[in-house]
Amino acid sequence: MPEQTVDLSVSLAGVALKNPVVVASGTFGFGREYSQFYDLSALGGICVKGLTLHPRAGNPPPRIAETPRGILNSVGLQNPGVEAFVAEELPFLRQYDVKVIANISGNTPEEYGIMCETLAAAGVDMIEVNISCPNVKAGGMAYGTKPELAAEVTETAKRHAGDVPVMVKLSPNVTDITEIARAVAGAGADALSLINTIRGMRIDVKTHRPVLHMNTGGLSGPAVLPVAVRMVWEVANAVDLPILGMGGVSCGEDAAQLMLAGASAVAVGTAIFADVYAPLHVRDQLRDLAAAQGLTAVSQFTGAVRAW
Ligand SMILES: Cc1cc2nc3c(=O)[nH]c(=O)nc-3n(C[C@H](O)[C@H](O)[C@H](O)COP(=O)(O)O)c2cc1C
Structure with a gap:
């Protein structure tokens, strides 16, 4: 078979990614450690560790535990705060030809607004509004499980983000994810991540104690892929917004499933803990799968599921 070239580029709410593989927030820090293994410009984008208005130490350990084909974490948004990110981490990331997506969590809608203003002024490529962290008491998931609150945070973020596209990250810990997706779309979000x-x-x-100090945590890794595929598919059918799909991606076929379900791009998270090169393997395997199917662009996977 003749060698076929496949166009890897995709657009996510007008942000041009050179390939559809992004790294998921909280699994790649600010990229410094990983930059010792490969050129970060090989990635489509980097969702940085979740930022808050003020620095946070996160939750007490133990805060990571293994599960069958996954992990539970209760890190609790440990980060240096948005100002330190802008001063110290963003200049480092700007050395690379890669889109920088700032992930933010607030205690109040106002905090989301302040962070959006700071990050837009600093020139990030996109803001990912986290309304779905299960590991913090205030804010976090509370905003992602109630349509009115999700809409309020989205509206406030949009008002303060200027021209920077706002992507809202949805929680799977709901009965009907399309209800939240519709509320967020109605409030003006430019994209959704889930x-x-x-x-x-x-x-x-043996001890009768929960393994995590916080008692509960958030499950991620290959075990959650079918849930992610199902939710991306439901959301893609419910709203007309581009989707960054994630949850359990560890190979090209996993990424293709999320794209077929409706995602324009995918994020790789927990798989990086097992193999630092996972995002690059996912990118190459996705390209090979597209070529084997005679596609000329990986974007042709998006929404192409032939549902029964
Ligand atoms: C250790 C850890 C920390 C995380 N921190 C964040 C975070 O700060 N903000 C956020 O939006 N998501 C965070 N996530 C969620 C991931 O970005 C992703 O949505 C989830 O893990 C599913 O993808 P995966 O199965 O590929 O890891 C974190 C996940 C893990 C495992």
């Missing part, structure tokens, strides 16, 4: 982690728990039967 899924965040699924609330879970493990108990040590």
Whole structure:
């Protein structure tokens, strides 16, 4: 078979990604450690660790535990705060030809607004509004499980983000994710990302203690892929917004499933902990799969599921 070239580029709410593989927030820090392994310009984009208005130490350990084909985490948004990100981390990331997506969490809609203003002024490529962190008491998931609150945070973020596209990250910890997706779309979001982690728990039967200090945590990794595919498919059918799909992606076929379900791009998270090169393998395997199917662009996967 003659060598076929496949166009890897995709657009996510007007942001041009050189390939559809992004790294998921909280699994890649600010890229410094990974830059020792490969050129970060090889990635389509980097969703940075979740930022808050003020620095946070996160939750006490243990805060990561293994599960069958996944992990539970209760890191709790450990980060240096938005100002330190702009001063110290963003200049580092700007050395690379890669889109920088700032992930933010607030205690109030106003905090989201302040962070959007700071980040828009600093020139990030996109803002990912996290309304779905299961590991913090205030804010976080509370905003992502109630349509009115999700809409309020989205509206405030949009008002303060200037020209920077706002992508809202949805929680899978709801009965009907399309209800939240519609509320957020109605409030002016430019894109949606999903899924965040699924609330879970493990108990040590010897000590009778939960394995995580916070008792519960968020489940991620290959175990959650079918849930992510289902939710991306439901949301893609419910709203007319581009989707960054994530949850359990560890190979090109996983990424293709999320794209077929309706995602324009995908994020790789937990798989990076097992293999730092996972995002690059996903990119290459997705390209090879597209070529094997005679596609000329990976974007042709998007929404191409032939549902029964
Ligand atoms: C250790 C860890 C930390 C995370 N931190 C964040 C975060 O700060 N903000 C956020 O929006 N999502 C965070 N997530 C969720 C991921 O970005 C992603 O939505 C989820 O893990 C599903 O993808 P995966 O199965 O490929 O990891 C975190 C996930 C893990 C495992």
